[in-house]
Amino acid sequence: MAVPTVRRRRLGAELRRLREESGLTLDEVEARSGISTSKVSRIESATRGAKPGDVERLLDVYGLTDDGARDLLLKMARDGGRRGWWQTYDLSPAYSDLISMESDASSVRTYEPLVIPGLFQTSAYARAVITAHSMTASVEDVDALVEVRVARQAVLTKPDPLRLRAIIHEAALLASVPGTGVMRDQLQRLLDVAAYPHVTIQVLPLDAELHPGGTGGFTALGFEQPGMEVVLLENLESSLYVEEPANVARYAEAFERLTAAALPFERSLSLIARLKEQEK
Numbered sequence: 001m002a003v004p005t006v007r008r009r010r011l012g013a014e015l016r017r018l019r020e021e022s023g024l025t026l027d028e029v030e031a032r033s034g035i036s037t038s039k040v041s042r043i044e045s046a047t048r049g050a051k052p053g054d055v056e057r058l059l060d061v062y063g064l065t066d067d068g069a070r071d072l073l074l075k076m077a078r079d080g081g082r083r084g085w086w087q088t089y090d091l092s093p094a095y096s097d098l099i100s101m102e103s104d105a106s107s108v109r110t111y112e113p114l115v116i117p118g119l120f121q122t123s124a125y126a127r128a129v130i131t132a133h134s135m136t137a138s139v140e141d142v143d144a145l146v147e148v149r150v151a152r153q154a155v156l157t158k159p160d161p162l163r164l165r166a167i168i169h170e171a172a173l174l175a176s177v178p179g180t181g182v183m184r185d186q187l188q189r190l191l192d193v194a195a196y197p198h199v200t201i202q203v204l205p206l207d208a209e210l211h212p213g214g215t216g217g218f219t220a221l222g223f224e225q226p227g228m229e230v231v232l233l234e235n236l237e238s239s240l241y242v243e244e245p246a247n248v249a250r251y252a253e254a255f256e257r258l259t260a261a262a263l264p265f266e267r268s269l270s271l272i273a274r275l276k277e278q279e280k
Helices: 008-020 026-033 036-046 052-062 067-079 093-104 121-135 139-156 170-174 183-194 245-261 265-277
Strands: 106-114 165-171 198-204 216-220 232-233 240-241
Touching: 008 036, 008 067, 008 093, 026 036, 026 052, 026 198, 036 052, 036 139, 052 067, 052 106, 052 245, 067 170, 093 139, 093 216, 093 232, 093 240, 121 139, 121 183, 170 198, 170 240, 170 265, 183 198, 183 265, 198 245, 198 265, 232 245, 240 245
Parallel strands: 106 165, 165 198
Antiparallel strands: 106 216, 216 232, 232 240
16 A cells, blocks of 8 residues: 655645544534545545545535635645656655655755755765765666756745755765865855845854754755644655654754854855865
8 A cells, every 4th residue: 555645644634633623523524525434534544635626625614714725735635646747756755755845835944964955956966965875876866866856956946936944064064075176066056045035044063062953954844834844854764754743843943943053144154155265
C-alpha cells in the first residue's frame, strides 16, 4: 500500500480538526453531506485521497467560510493527483513532498549547520554536495539531482515569491569544496539572493554560545492557513516530517533562539563578503 503523502496527511488532519470543532460525529457528517462515514474516516486518516467535490461538501457542512482557507484545502485536494515537474525524476517520496510543499508554501525558515541551503545553491556547489552525500550515485543520477535542486529555486523568483529566512552556521561557509572558484561563486550567490526583499540570511558564528541548533538542521514550511506548518528533518538515509502542532512549535521557538544568537543581517553579509574575498 502506498504511503500517504504529507499533503494528504495535512488535508486529512485539517478536515478532522474542522469536524471536531463543529461538534459533529461521522454519522452526522454522513447525514448532512451524503458522504459515507467510512469514506470520511479514510480521508481523515489519509488512507485515501480526497476529491475536491467531497472536500467542498465537507467544508460546507463544517461551516468554513474563510475563502483563503477553503481555497488552500481545495487546492490540496486537487493537487493530490497532480503531476508536478519534479515527478518526471526518480525522487524519494519525502523529497517529492518537499518540492510539492515548497511550491505551495508562503514561507520557509531553515537552519543549516554544515551546508548552504538547497534553495541558495549554485549548480557547481550542489553537484559537490550531492556527490559527497550520495557516495555511490552515478554521474547521471547526480546530474538529475542537480537539475532538480536548481529548478526548485524558481520559488524565489515567481510573481508571489516564497518568503525565506535562513540561518547558516559559519562552519558551512568555511567548508572545503572541491573545484576552483566553486565556493567563491557560492558565497557570491548568497550575497545576490540576500538582495531579494523576501530573503533574509543570518550567519551563526563559530563562537556562538550553545544553542538549540546543536541537535541538527531543520526546515519549517509555513502556509497561509494558520496551523498548517510542518517541519522537515533529514539525515543520511531518511527524512522525517514533524506535523503535530506542539512539536512544530518547539522548532519555531528553536528558530527564534537561533535568530537571536546569529549575527544581524548586515553583519552576516559583511562576513560572507570577507570570506568570499579570501577564496581562490
